[in-house]
Amino acid sequence: MAPHKIVCWDCGRAVDDQYADTCPACGGLLTIKMDLEPLMSKRPEDLHKVPLGVWRYKDFMPADPARKVSVQEGGTPLYPCGALGGEIKIKDLWVKYEGANPTGSFKDRGMTIGVTHAVEIGAKVVGCASTGNTSASLAAYAAKAGMKCAVFLPSGKVAAGKLAQAMFFGAKVISIDGNFDDALRAVRELARGRHLYLLNSINPYRPEGQKSVLLEIMDQLAYDVPDRIVLPVGNAGNISAVHKAITELEEIGWISKIPMLTGIQAEGSMPIVRAFGSNEKDFIPEENPETVATAIRIGNPVSGRKALKAIYDTGGYSTSVTDEEILAAQKLLGRREGIGVEPASAASVAGAKKLRDMGIIDKDEKVVCICTGNALKDPDTIISSSDPPIRSSKDILSIIKILSM
Numbered sequence: 001m002a003p004h005k006i007v008c009w010d011c012g013r014a015v016d017d018q019y020a021d022t023c024p025a026c027g028g029l030l031t032i033k034m035d036l037e038p039l040m041s042k043r044p045e046d047l048h049k050v051p052l053g054v055w056r057y058k059d060f061m062p063a064d065p066a067r068k069v070s071v072q073e074g075g076t077p078l079y080p081c082g083a084l085g086g087e088i089k090i091k092d093l094w095v096k097y098e099g100a101n102p103t104g105s106f107k108d109r110g111m112t113i114g115v116t117h118a119v120e121i122g123a124k125v126v127g128c129a130s131t132g133n134t135s136a137s138l139a140a141y142a143a144k145a146g147m148k149c150a151v152f153l154p155s156g157k158v159a160a161g162k163l164a165q166a167m168f169f170g171a172k173v174i175s176i177d178g179n180f181d182d183a184l185r186a187v188r189e190l191a192r193g194r195h196l197y198l199l200n201s202i203n204p205y206r207p208e209g210q211k212s213v214l215l216e217i218m219d220q221l222a223y224d225v226p227d228r229i230v231l232p233v234g235n236a237g238n239i240s241a242v243h244k245a246i247t248e249l250e251e252i253g254w255i256s257k258i259p260m261l262t263g264i265q266a267e268g269s270m271p272i273v274r275a276f277g278s279n280e281k282d283f284i285p286e287e288n289p290e291t292v293a294t295a296i297r298i299g300n301p302v303s304g305r306k307a308l309k310a311i312y313d314t315g316g317y318s319t320s321v322t323d324e325e326i327l328a329a330q331k332l333l334g335r336r337e338g339i340g341v342e343p344a345s346a347a348s349v350a351g352a353k354k355l356r357d358m359g360i361i362d363k364d365e366k367v368v369c370i371c372t373g374n375a376l377k378d379p380d381t382i383i384s385s386s387d388p389p390i391r392s393s394k395d396i397l398s399i400i401k402i403l404s405m
């Protein structure tokens, strides 16, 4: 396994306690310091013997490949999107389709590393709070590892596909009377009491796996670094992980240009956008986040400060989009590119369109939108935004009449 240690993101101290979710000394956020020395003498092609996927990048990962808990995550398509690009006036537009992961969202990238680490430290029970996709993913990886799993969901607010997955993979599903932030508070307390090993993105191992989305994009573009990467921001683990991957590639000298990280939130749930708008390093949590994009319906993002640093350090941007803009972008992806994403994922494309209209994104930029989750996660939303089936008798003539309408 690649040499590494847990350190405090704020004060830099090393942290030994595997169950800590914040720095014991200063209460700061945790991160992993990787020793990248072994990569210094390598080139990206040296890793290509392993197929595209998270474990191609084992030299960047703090987990033992010999003990990996994997259902072959990552290796998702990077689609060139000319038709969509024509609609939103960005010529060189790409979509990284994370809905093609085993459980249908990018969460699987983090979970393979997080659950492998849980096995390494001998954890017996794993758990998380979730708006849906984290629980779907953790439930699957816990099943694969033969571990017990408990997931905590905000009552009544989880998309049908995600809830179905968590139940189906055999997790103990607990519906908390409150929102995501309340569920997370509860599960962190359980982790501190050692009742379970916490696999939310506040766990420093999970984001390490999520770095792989950026590493794959670079391989898929043959290291022609994009000008900008646009992604939805909820708890902000993903944008922080992408930023960490960029920093590590810079450290080992594989890239010299830095893509502008551009974080998109929903208008009803936008603490990071507000902080960015007033040039703050920290954000003010929102009490009652609300949006159709349930995966980013988060008022108190645990990695919010990391997200702001990612955006500032890369010269990126942050803006919000309305639910209408999200649903319109979701439809465009489906109708122009044949790509089915859940609402939160469409926020990236809606945000790219808005920033292009505002002139923040230049027409000649090479832009990659990360589309985080599969349309089938939230069937109710796509059904209600589409025309219902047309009823017909069995008789061919009446079917022909319908076809010619």
Ligand SMILES: *Cc1c(COP(=O)(O)O)cnc(C)c1O
Pocket (backbone or CB within 6 Å): 105, 106, 107, 133, 134, 201, 232, 233, 234, 235, 236, 237, 238, 239, 295, 296, 342, 344, 345, 372, 373, 374
């Ligand atoms: C988890 C998730 C997000 C938000 O990612 P963060 O790391 O919490 O910012 C966005 N879209 C989908 C589909 C997700 O599952």
Ligand SMILES: [Zn+2]
Pocket (backbone or CB within 6 Å): 008, 009, 010, 011, 012, 013, 023, 024, 025, 026, 027, 028
């Ligand atoms: Zn600290």
